[in-house]
Amino acid sequence: MSLDLELCWQGVVSRDASQDGAFYYGVMTTGVFCRPGCSARQPKRQNVRFYATTGEAERDGLRACLKCHPLALSAADPLTGRIRGLCDYIDRHADAALTLAALGRQIGLSTFHLQRAFRAIVGVSPKQYVDAARMKRFQALLREPKGLDVTASIFEAGYGSLSRLYEKTDRRLGMTPMEYREGGKGVEISWSASETPVGLMVVGATDRGLAFIQFGDTEAALLRALEDQYPRATIRPMGEPSAEFLEWMAGLNRYLAGHEPNLRLPVHVRATSFQLTVWKYLQRIPAGAVNSYSEVAAAIGQPKAARAVARACASNSVAIAIPCHRVIRGSGELGGYRWGLARKRTLLDTERTLTQTG
Known part of the structure; x- marks a missing residue:
């Protein structure tokens, strides 16, 4: 599975x-890999690499940290270890015919038990994981400088037909395969920057909705983040804004000024089906209220997927419109937030004040 390094x-x-198990990080200067929650001294960013599984870290020559014991989960629960090993297998063989029966034989489980165990431990079904692994391989093939053409890449990635891939690309890539291969060529994204009560905000929009709402310290850094995703798209400052865009921005400004708690904005995002399920639920959490990761998992019918919910929240690139700031830890602590805990606290305080006085 691909990781968002930032x-x-x-x-x-x-x-x-809360992200323990979602990924691992290796410190190349010490040769050790850890869980995200490790209490060891924070390493320098340039010395860190990230891994989706412990197996990847070990194959990179790293050993498990003696302080946070990243292998403990697999050691304590052999089934978890088998499922995580199966994830490694899927990542390496995404181009193969990976039926549920074949995956079950790989680790000695019936299809029924594999389906239940995989969803409970990973947070998605085996089919969803296979789809994501194939999409990752397909993207990599398209982006190779002298790679295969689009049709060949589709079959090389493990899709049995063109139609099966095209069914998924609009949701997962946000563009057609050819547009993705060309780095977003032909896609038009207009952006606008503004100062808000929680810092600098850059908003990017297509003709279908908001694709980018992020906060940061500099306009240049935020634009780089947008350009990294669509290196050959037509990305330009908002000229004469459409009536829809003006309405979206007015809503955002009213919300950030503390005058609009029940904001509803159209979004144009790429996501897995699990992420979409989580994000749609987040949009139903009332302003001024919070849910824990476990409560969200239970609400969407996957009570053991709290960590997967946390990953879905962390993957959100459309702040406020998808209100991931309304999800906290079960202990009552704020947990993580892509744009900093200070902003998360401010947004929650603003919403509580507004709903209490409104």
């Missing part, structure tokens, strides 16, 4: 234990 680093900086 989000992973933020998890390390905040020692976010």
Whole structure:
């Protein structure tokens, strides 16, 4: 599975234990890999690499940290270890015919028990994981400088037909395969920057909705984040804004000024089906209220997927419109937030004040 390196680093900086198991980080100067919540001294960013599984870290020549014991989960629960090993297998063989029966034989489980165990431990079904692994491989093939053409890449990634891939690309890539291969060529994204009560905000929009709402310290850094995702898209400052965009921005400004608690904005995001399920639920959490990661998992019918819910929240690139700031730890602590805990606290305080006085 692909990792968002910026989000992973933020998890390390905040020692976010809710992401333990979601990824691991290796410190190349010491040769050790850790959980995100490890209490060891924070390493320098340039010395850190991120891994989706412990197996990846070990294959990179790293050993498990003696302080946070990243292998303890697999050791304490052999089934968890088998499922995580199966994830490694899927990542390496995404181009193969990975039926549920074949995956079950790989680790000695019936299809029924594999389906239940995989969803409970990973947070998604085996089919969803296979789809994501194939999409990752497909993206990598398209982005190779002298890679295969689009049709060949589709079959090389493990899709049995063109139609099966095209069914998924609009949701997962946000563009057609050819547009993705060309780095977003032909996609038009207009952006606008403004100062808000919680800092600088850059908003990016297509003709279908808001694709980018992020906060940061500099306009240049935020634009780099947008350009990294669509290196050959037509990204330009908002000229004469459409009536829809003006309405969206007015709503955001009213919300950030503390005058609009029940904000509803159209979003145009790429996501897995699990992420979409989580994000749609987040949009139903009332302003001024919070849910824990476990409560969200239970609400969407997957009570054991709290960690997967945390990852879905951390993957959100459309702040406020998808209100991931309304999800906290079960202990009552704020937990992580992509744009910093100070902003998360301010947003929650603003909403509580507004709903109490409104």
